[in-house]
Amino acid sequence: MSAAASRTIALPHCRVSYAEYGAQDGMPVLYCHGVPGTHLEGEAFDEAGIAAGVRVIAVDRPGMAQSSLPAGERVADWVTTVAALADRLELTRFGVIGVSGGGPYALAIAAGLPDRVSGVALVSAPAPVEVQAEAADLDPVARRRRRGLNVLRRVPFLVHPMAVEMSMVIRRHKGVAGLVAQMAAVDRDRVEGDAELTAKLEANLRGSFEQGSRGFATDIRLVFTRDWGFQLAQVSAPVQIWHGDADGNVPADDARRLAAALPHSSTHIVAGAGHLLFVDRAADILSSLGTGGV
Structure with a gap:
């Protein structure tokens, strides 16, 4: 993976930072x-993007890196900013990738x-x-995480102190290692065996x-405690x-449930x-995204 300098664009309603990888x-x-x-995170797609002739534009959401706060009240509100950024970059048609908590935002854009969106x-x-799925139907690691999120849904004001604590953990020496230790064994092994990936x-974390904990708190609140502001059936x-079937952060059952609710999915x-x-x-x-037809 190779580094890329981030850029910042001032839009009428906010400031957005981003970086480009792959084929420019x-x-x-x-x-x-x-x-x-x-x-x-977009660096992971740099070499593959060059080989496939794909320009990967990784955008920071509100409060992350240099993108400004405040954000909207729902995941769907991010679409207005994305549309304005796409206009500035003269993107008429494009694909979208959403990893982990970025998935709901990718679906909102579509x-x-x-x-x-192609x-x-x-x-x-x-x-x-x-x-x-219900927490009781999950494996022990996923069940523990799901129950924690259920608490935040019931008591959303806990999101902010949780985010502040996370910020403190990240900034401490070996704070990131502490987070990795909570992941599934396959992920722990993957990180511990790769010094470059660890760095x-x-x-990334x-x-x-950089701007404090508000950006992270906003993402947690919008993704995990509120309605996203659109229906999966709207994604055409x-x-x-x-x-991964060994994912301890987001159970693979979520993938199957997304597939059942989306009109056109593989x-x-x-x-x-x-x-x-x-x-x-x-x-x-x-390759699965069919980037040749974007």
Whole structure:
């Protein structure tokens, strides 16, 4: 993976930072990072993008890296900013990738801009609360995370102190290692065996708290405690759903439930893969997106 300098654009209603990877004159694909996360995640698609002739544009959401707050009240409100950015970059038609907590935003873009989005790839993405499995039906790691999110839905004012605590953990020495220790064994092994990947994850997580904890808190609130502001049935573009069956952060069952609710989808469950699926399967994800037809 290679580094790319971020850029910042001042739109009428906000400031947005982003970075580009892959083929600079290639077919455009917008990348929606995880929660927490920044444009740095887009580096995972750099080499694959060059090989496939795809221009990957990784955009920071409100409060992440240099993108400004405040955000909207729903996930769907992000579409207005994306449309304005696409206009400034002269993107008439593009694909969208959403990884983990970026998945709902990718779907919102497709639902809100049906004439501009050619296809969507979801990787390790959560389903909306109304179509998720009950916590009792999950494995112990996923069950613990799901129950924690259920508490936040019932008591949403806890999101802010939780985000502040997360910010403090990230900024401490080895704070990122502490977060990785809570992931599934396959992800822990993947990170511990790759010093470069560990450094990239640390930079990404620290960048997500550059402005403090409000951006992370906003993402958690919008993705996990509120209605997203659109229906999955509104997504008319084809959706490729990628998920590892060993994912301890977002259960693979979410992928199946997303597939059942989306009008046009294909599901790719990868045996033995965890939440960092996008790091090792970037080329396959881009290929499934049908980027040649963007």
